[in-house]
Each structure stands twice: as structure tokens, then as C-alpha cells.
Amino acid sequence: MNDKLLVETAVLAGEIMLISGAEIFRVEDTIDHILRKAGRNTAEAIVFSTGIFASLNDPSIEAITVARRVTVRNTNLNRVYLVNDVSRKLCADLMTVEEAFERLKEIRKTVQFHKRLKDMGFMGVAVFFTLLLGGNARDCVAAAVTGAVLAVAMEISLKIRLNDFCANAFCAFLIALTTLFLERWGLPGIKSDIIIIGAIMPLVPGVIFTTAIRDTLNGDYASGTARIVEAVVIALAVAAGVGAGMGLYQWLTGGYFIW
């Protein structure tokens, strides 16, 4: 068996999972399983939320060690699922290492839903959360507009490569501003608070938070705390953005300007 390719495959699988938002123990487990297929003495994987180290060693071969730095994070549960599937098949000998490597390279680029469908997702979350929080039909219309603004804001911040903190703050800022101005001019009488709450839902770090808890439970304290901090920072960014939007609105309409 080609050890080198096996290690490459294992690390690639781990990298995709880590970027897509899998828990640390799942990533380590996957890499471990794949590496163990080589039947060497030592097969170790150490995974942090920011990087992967994998090593394969045996008296009969030169040690193979691969380190991979992971900087981006892009939640994609489908990729986690697909990689999990590949590793299952590989370990059950339903797939060769070469096939698995090719398949993983495909998975790295798989996108299930078109961008527009995701934009609909943002609008949907905003609309249906407004409904859950007790909004009526008018509120839902306003939420749809706000959700659309959020989708556009997301795209803009991706395009100009805004860092995460600023991107979240920027999106939250626009959400607050749009909703408050809609309340003033577009659809008077809407409940601006629940619309803002609904629209910031996609930004609130629920996924990272869940993963952080499960990492901590599994004893991956370094990654667990790192992710908790990440979640707190995102929550702060969203809060700062909403706060700035509301502050600006009050300042614009609060007597300094005559409208």
C-alpha cells in the first residue's frame, strides 16, 4: 500500500471536516481510522481547531509526518457527512485509497445549493423566526426585506474579504438600520425588535457553540475553549453591530436632523 498517499488522504479528509465545522474528536477519529489501514506501528493524529498533524511510523519505513494549517472556516454539514461516508467505505475496504483521494478532492468543492437558494435561506430564517416570535403578516414581509439585505451584506463582505468580526458586525448593523427605517417609513407599526432578532439568527454562533460544547466534553480543552471564545467574539460582534445600527438610527432621528 502507498503509505504516502494514505497519509495525504487522511489529512485531506481531516482538513475538509475541520473547515466544514466537524468536532475535533470526529476529525481525529477519521484520520486515525484511515491511518490505521496502513498497519504500521504508530499512527497518530493531533487536531486543533486551527491545524492538523498526522504521523505514520514503523521501523521498516521512514516516518511520514504531515502538518496542515487551517485558517478558513465555512460550515458545510454536507461535506462532513460525505467525508464520513468515504472514511467508512475506505475502512470497510469498499474503496481503494486512490479512489478515496479522488473522491475527497471532489468533495472539497461540492456545493449542494445554489447561491440564490442560500439567499432564500437567509430570508426564510428571518421570516419564520419573526413568525415564531409572534409576528404577523406585515412583520413577516418586513423580515423578508431585512433577510434579503442580510444576504446582500453577506455577499458584499465575502467579496471585499472582510474579516469575521467586521463582517458579522456589518451585517448586524445593516439589519438593525434596515428594520428601523422600514418601521419609520415603509411599514409603520411593525414590531422592529422581533424582526431584528429573527434576522440576526443566521449570524448567532449556534453551530460553533454546539461544537465547542461537544469538543470540551470529549476532553479537547484547547479546541473547546478556542471555539467558545470564537462564539463569544461573534456574539459580541453581532451585538456591537446591532447596537451601532440602533445608535445611528436614534442619532439620525433623535433631534439632530429634521426629517
Add this chain to the structure above:
Amino acid sequence: MVIQTVGAFLAVISFSLILELPKKYLILSGTIGAVGWLVYLLVQAAAGSVIAAAFLSTLLVALFSHIAARVCKAPVTVFLVAGILPSVPGASIYRSVSYVISNDPVLSSHYLVETLQVSGAIAMAIFIMDSLFRLGKKK
């Protein structure tokens, strides 16, 4: 109640689109989320506590997610993440900030504490279910 449950179902599915949930599990995860939200509403009405509601609904969502994951041979995260979404304390975070802006530190800290309590309750619920399902599992 019916509208709320359907709303939760659709909200979870919309969120799943953003998270790129595997297509074939969209309906299942939406259902888990909707059941979770129904429990949330019932507990909130019965006990009058947001924290208890978040705790019990997350407990149920986590249970279903673990079962679904085992049946479908898919990672638990796939179902768990979207399912807990309705109980995430977005509203408390928002109110906490909004009272900071309107200069009301008492209400602001009240909602800040509520945010922490609800997140703690969700964390606890996931934690408990995870531990239960790890019982007897070989390392």
C-alpha cells in the same frame, strides 16, 4: 400552535440551506427542529421558564439527533446543529444590547444573565445526551 410548529419546521429547513445540510436529511432535521420547538412552547406555557423550556427541548432534540445519526449512519452534528436553532437565545442577546443602547443597565444585565443561563441550559442538555450515548462505548 400549529402555525408555530410549521414555522419552526420551515425556519430549520431555511437554516439548513445556509449550513448545506445533506439534501436527503432536510425533512428529517426540519421535523426534529419542529418537535423541539413544540416541546419548548409546551414547557414554557406549563412552567413559565425560558430556561427549563430550552433545556428540555434541547434534551429531546439531542436524543432524536443521536437516534437519527445512528439510524442514518451520519454524524450527529448534521441533525443537532439545525435542531437546536429555535432555542438559541438570540432574543435575549438582542434585548440585552437594546437596553444598553436605551440606557437601562438593570434590564440589560437581566437579559445578559438570561442569555448565559439559556446557553448554559442548552450546553448542559447536549452534554447529558452525549454522555448517555457514550456509555459503554469503547475508546
